[in-house]
Amino acid sequence: MTVANPLAEGLTDTLAAQPCTLVIFGASGDLARRKLLPAVYNLVLDGLLPAHFAVLGFARTHYDDSRFRAEARAGVEAFSRRPVDPARWPEFERMLHYLQGKPDDPASFASLKQRLEEIEREHAIPPNRVFYLSVPPSVIAEAVEHLKAAGLVAPPAPASPFSRIIVEKPIGHDLESARRINDALAQAFDEQQVFRIDHYLGKETVQNILVMRFGNAIFEPLWNQKYVDHVQITVAEEEGVGTRARYYEEAGALRDMVQNHMLQLLCLTAMEPPWSMDADVVRDQRLAVLNCLRPITARDLDCCAVRAQYAGGFVRGAEVSGYREEDGVAPDSKTETYVALKAHIDNWRWAGVPFYLRTGRRLPKRATEIAVQFKDVPPILFNIHSEAPLDANVLVFRIQPDEGMSLRISTKVPGARVRIYPVKMDFRYGSTFGDQSPEAYERLLLDVMAGDATLFMRRDAVEASWRWVTEILRAWENAPATLADYRAGTWGPDAADRLIQADKRSWRTL
Amino acid sequence: MSAGAESQIASVPPKPVNVAAIERELGRLWDEPTPPDAAAHVTRACMSNLVVLCGAEADALALELPAIVRQHPARILLLATVDNQRDDLEAFVSAQCYLGSGGRQVCSEHVMVQARAAAMTRLPSIVRPLLIGDLPTTLWWAAGGSLAGDDLFEELIPLANQLVYDSAAWGDALPRVAPSLERAFALLHHFVVADLAWHRLQPWLHLISETLDPGALPGALESISEISIEHGARGLPPALLLAGWLASRLGWHPTSGDTPPTSPLTWTLQSAHGGVNAAVHHLPNGEEGIRTVTIRYARGGRVARLRFAHRAAGFWQATADGIEMPERRYTAPVPDRAALVAQQLSELGRNTLFQETLTMARQLAGTAPT
Numbered sequence: 011m012t013v014a015n016p017l018a019e020g021l022t023d024t025l026a027a028q029p030c031t032l033v034i035f036g037a038s039g040d041l042a043r044r045k046l047l048p049a050v051y052n053l054v055l056d057g058l059l060p061a062h063f064a065v066l067g068f069a070r071t072h073y074d075d076s077r078f079r080a081e082a083r084a085g086v087e088a089f090s091r092r093p094v095d096p097a098r099w100p101e102f103e104r105m106l107h108y109l110q111g112k113p114d115d116p117a118s119f120a121s122l123k124q125r126l127e128e129i130e131r132e133h134a135i136p137p138n139r140v141f142y143l144s145v146p147p148s149v150i151a152e153a154v155e156h157l158k159a160a161g162l163v164a165p166p167a168p169a170s171p172f173s174r175i176i177v178e179k180p181i182g183h184d185l186e187s188a189r190r191i192n193d194a195l196a197q198a199f200d201e202q203q204v205f206r207i208d209h210y211l212g213k214e215t216v217q218n219i220l221v222m223r224f225g226n227a228i229f230e231p232l233w234n235q236k237y238v239d240h241v242q243i244t245v246a247e248e249e250g251v252g253t254r255a256r257y258y259e260e261a262g263a264l265r266d267m268v269q270n271h272m273l274q275l276l277c278l279t280a281m282e283p284p285w286s287m288d289a290d291v292v293r294d295q296r297l298a299v300l301n302c303l304r305p306i307t308a309r310d311l312d313c314c315a316v317r318a319q320y321a322g323g324f325v326r327g328a329e330v331s332g333y334r335e336e337d338g339v340a341p342d343s344k345t346e347t348y349v350a351l352k353a354h355i356d357n358w359r360w361a362g363v364p365f366y367l368r369t370g371r372r373l374p375k376r377a378t379e380i381a382v383q384f385k386d387v388p389p390i391l392f393n394i395h396s397e398a399p400l401d402a403n404v405l406v407f408r409i410q411p412d413e414g415m416s417l418r419i420s421t422k423v424p425g426a427r428v429r430i431y432p433v434k435m436d437f438r439y440g441s442t443f444g445d446q447s448p449e450a451y452e453r454l455l456l457d458v459m460a461g462d463a464t465l466f467m468r469r470d471a472v473e474a475s476w477r478w479v480t481e482i483l484r485a486w487e488n489a490p491a492t493l494a495d496y497r498a499g500t501w502g503p504d505a506a507d508r509l510i511q512a513d514k515r516s517w518r519t520l
Numbered sequence: 521m522s523a524g525a526e527s528q529i530a531s532v533p534p535k536p537v538n539v540a541a542i543e544r545e546l547g548r549l550w551d552e553p554t555p556p557d558a559a560a561h562v563t564r565a566c567m568s569n570l571v572v573l574c575g576a577e578a579d580a581l582a583l584e585l586p587a588i589v590r591q592h593p594a595r596i597l598l599l600a601t602v603d604n605q606r607d608d609l610e611a612f613v614s615a616q617c618y619l620g621s622g623g624r625q626v627c628s629e630h631v632m633v634q635a636r637a638a639a640m641t642r643l644p645s646i647v648r649p650l651l652i653g654d655l656p657t658t659l660w661w662a663a664g665g666s667l668a669g670d671d672l673f674e675e676l677i678p679l680a681n682q683l684v685y686d687s688a689a690w691g692d693a694l695p696r697v698a699p700s701l702e703r704a705f706a707l708l709h710h711f712v713v714a715d716l717a718w719h720r721l722q723p724w725l726h727l728i729s730e731t732l733d734p735g736a737l738p739g740a741l742e743s744i745s746e747i748s749i750e751h752g753a754r755g756l757p758p759a760l761l762l763a764g765w766l767a768s769r770l771g772w773h774p775t776s777g778d779t780p781p782t783s784p785l786t787w788t789l790q791s792a793h794g795g796v797n798a799a800v801h802h803l804p805n806g807e808e809g810i811r812t813v814t815i816r817y818a819r820g821g822r823v824a825r826l827r828f829a830h831r832a833a834g835f836w837q838a839t840a841d842g843i844e845m846p847e848r849r850y851t852a853p854v855p856d857r858a859a860l861v862a863q864q865l866s867e868l869g870r871n872t873l874f875q876e877t878l879t880m881a882r883q884l885a886g887t888a889p890t
Contacts, residue, residue, distance in 0.1 A: 016769045017729035057852030101851045134846045420871030441626040
């Protein structure tokens with residue numbers, strides 16, 4: 011409830027989750043078991059959830075409460091950042107309930123409403139509801155329609171119970187389908203009730219980008235086309251497609267990584283300072299970056315977009331098969347597992363500064379980072395030897411693994427001669443702050459329960475990113491020959507090297 | 521959360537050193553990497569200076585320090601007053617290490633200086649040069665006694681940005697508690713002040729807040745007529761804080777009080793809606809800390825009594841008489857002292873809620889005009 015409670019003011023420095031029931035659609039699935047239930051469990055251990063809270067799992071699978079609790083325990087044991095505490099588990103388990111139902115069956119939603127009301131009575135929870143749609147995109151519209159028809163969606167109003175909905179990516183597979191999903195959501199929910207999740211935004215290091223930029227005086231004055239030479243954003247995966255082949259065949263690297271995670275990283279790196287941390291102010295600034303992205307059209311493919319698919323090779327000494335040999339992948343699949351792009355943000359701050367994006371599977375190691383490379387110092391004094399130019403300063407945000415930041419600077423090697431050597435100043439979350447950071451899903455679930463949408467995607471941003479990505483997809487559709495291949499265990503195709511070398515630059519070694 | 525013992529891989533045991541050579545000996549710790557895992561990279565990690573003031577319990581307290589630096593790497597200067605040593609001053613340096621990310625050994629420096637009473641005045645001169653510049657400094661008053669009137673404390677506090685103490689250690693006699701509350705209040709304006717007892721109160725505050733939420737019990741907050749707090753040993757300061765929190769949040773002002781040296785302490789408070797009677801009862805036997813909180817309110821001709829109780833470690837419960845309300849339970853982690861200190865070390869901002877609570881608790885303790 012949102013009636014002012016003076017006793018709640020200032021009580022917690024984290025977000026104050028409001029009493030509610032979390033309804034997980036697709037509760038017997040992988041995401042619930044690996045991420046959502048462990049996240050809820052850790053929030054309980056940290057005392058961050060209200061006393062009046064429950065989870066209602068909803069899925070086609072024939073579970074009852076006790077089976078769901080057993081599955082939850084197995085998920086927590088396998089995937090939680092903290093082990094099961096036998097003393098705390100019974101209390102947690104008491105919050106977990108399950109209802110078998112189908113997201114396309116109106117009768118299931120009548121049962122859902124009835125079960126929700128029972129749970130709310132049992133746990134003394136006001137009718138605040140968070141619906142987490144961990145279901146395929148094709149089911150979203152129907153599920154939302156049934157939620158509304160069953161009277162489970164309350165319009166937003168002060169001092170009234172709330173209904174919020176969380177939608178997982180992918181939100182569509184192109185601009186048109188994204189619009190259809192967003193239209194369906196808008197039929198039942200006001201935009202302020204919709205939380206489109208991109209778990210990258212829940213990562214500590216990602217949130218730290220804004221703190222580094224706007225919480226320190228030394229970076230922001232340099233953060234523009236006068237001083238920045240270029241930016242490289244890399245999301246490298248060591249794994250192949252594994253058990254996600256069916257999804258991946260439809261998606262590919264551009265949809266799976268670039269449209270959401272990588273463009274969000276780009277937005278945080280490039281956005282203007284928001285004038286407040288209000289959710290919509292921050293999201294307006296992220297959107298402004300997307301709106302300034304120069305389209306990559308068919309005639310830009312050669313200079314600005316590379317796609318490729320991994321062939322067989324070796325990763326860490328082990329032989330691995332090519333993408334087309336993976337289970338569930340068509341032998342003639344045209345799906346890209348690697349993308350390299352050169353993006354331009356056509357605004358005052360970033361005019362002329364290329365943002366190089368690359369992502370791929372079966373690369374030599376798992377690593378996600380943003381590297382901001384500054385311009386060279388003038389070719390005088392210490393940088394006078396053109397055959398051995400000084401290394402440029404590079405500020406790197408390591409998103410995963412080994413979260414942290416580093417800054418490459420030039421320094422004098424001790425001795426009588428003037429010899430310059432690049433050294434790395436390194437900050438690691440793990441060794442500086444100790445302890446384990448919360449998982450992204452913990453932070454994001456808490457945000458939803460507290461009603462803070464800052465770290466979630468707004469409709470206009472989702473559609474703006476799809477608009478940019480769809481242009482590339484269309485260009486590729488008409489240019490099938492552009493699909494290159496690369497050996498598993500390498501850093502991608504030669505074409506990607508050529509893309510960046512054409513600008514007299516090179517990909518960073520990670 | 522306390523450190524995982526499994527990741528504690530090595531430490532350099534305390535090495536006696538000359539007081540004048542502490543800094544040099546600390547430097548040597550890094551010149552000679554700790555041998556148990558020489559292959560691992562050694563990273564010296566330090567986010568703060570932590571100056572710990574304690575008495576004879578230094579050895580026991582030293583055992584808590586690894587858990588603190590595991591969560592918040594810091595250079596620790598442990599100052600202990602002892603009477604059973606040969607020299608006026610004895611110093612030891614050591615390093616605490618654990619295995620951090622990427623297989624690195626992350627190590628923090630510890631300095632312990634033990635002083636006989638006669639040498640206490642020399643301690644600040646040892647501390648000053650050992651503080652690492654550009655890092656926040658926290659003074660942890662672990663001596664347990666009153667904050668008021670301690671010369672060493674007064675000389676060290678200007679070196680710090682933050683003061684951490686545990687008011688639960690002040691005992692349960694108001695004449696002893698009140699001056700310390702007064703001193704803490706005076707320091708609020710100059711330092712970040714943190715009370716570990718306040719952190720331990722948080723589950724109570726959450727449960728009370730949620731139970732009395734206007735959405736759950738409309739009108740209850742405005743109709744409170746009586747609060748009663750029962751506490752065991754080490755419970756008076758937390759009880760005053762809890763009463764102070766309720767009063768400051770709900771706009772109550774004490775108009776009279778009866779605060780004899782012994783229990784119960786009683787006050788009359790004035791709210792915008794009427795008078796509120798408050799009482800704090802000391803139960804001499806049994807569990808430490810706050811045991812129960814009872815809140816009575818009358819609304820629509822019905823009198824309701826809400827009872828909040830600590831049931832077991834990490835488990836609090838709310839029940840009601842006179843109204844329909846299902847039993848409510850609240851569970852929360854129960855961090856130990858080291859975890860609370862480590863958590864507080866990262867807090868460099870002032871906690872307005874605590875400041876307002878402390879201000880009211882001081883009024884209730886009778887040391888300020890009402």
